[in-house]
Amino acid sequence: MYTQMERWVCFSIGFVFLTSGIIKLIVSDFKTIFTNLGLPFPELTLFLIAFIEIACGMLITARMYIKQAAPPLILIMLGAIFLTKLPILSNGGLLSFAFEARLDIVMLILLLIIWRNNRVLS
Numbered sequence: 001m002y003t004q005m006e007r008w009v010c011f012s013i014g015f016v017f018l019t020s021g022i023i024k025l026i027v028s029d030f031k032t033i034f035t036n037l038g039l040p041f042p043e044l045t046l047f048l049i050a051f052i053e054i055a056c057g058m059l060i061t062a063r064m065y066i067k068q069a070a071p072p073l074i075l076i077m078l079g080a081i082f083l084t085k086l087p088i089l090s091n092g093g094l095l096s097f098a099f100e101a102r103l104d105i106v107m108l109i110l111l112l113i114i115w116r117n118n119r120v121l122s
Contacts, residue, residue, distance in 0.1 A: 006063075006117075009114060010060050010061060012110070013060050013110050013111065014058065014059075015057075016103070017053040017056060017060070018053070020050075020053050021049075021051070021057060024046060024049065025050045052072050052076065053073065060073075067115065073107075073111050074108065074112065074115065077107055077108040081105070081108070
């Protein structure tokens with residue numbers, strides 16, 4: 001049985017990843033962003049990340065298969081922090097990094113909590 005807080009956490013995580021995945025597919029600027037990151041096959045990588053965000057976001061929103069849906073999103077968040085936010089730390093300083101990475105860090109923490117919390121997973 002889920003508590004209200006657990007439901008809101010799952011809904012919030014799902015909302016962020018669903019909107020993020022859909023926007024990645026709709027807005028063409030993301031192709032340029034992924035190309036500039038130096039990722040192999042940037043358009044395919046963009047599509048796969050968007051698909052994973054949408055699919056796993058839907059599963060977490062529905063509170064289904066959380067144990068399987070959270071790890072791919074955790075890896076995406078770690079990649080986002082490593083590839084897009086850590087360079088800000090060296091160029092803009094700690095405060096700029098903290099500001100730019102705030103959503104990524106919060107999402108990473110919430111994903112780890114729902115992945116590890118047995119009550120949410122059962």
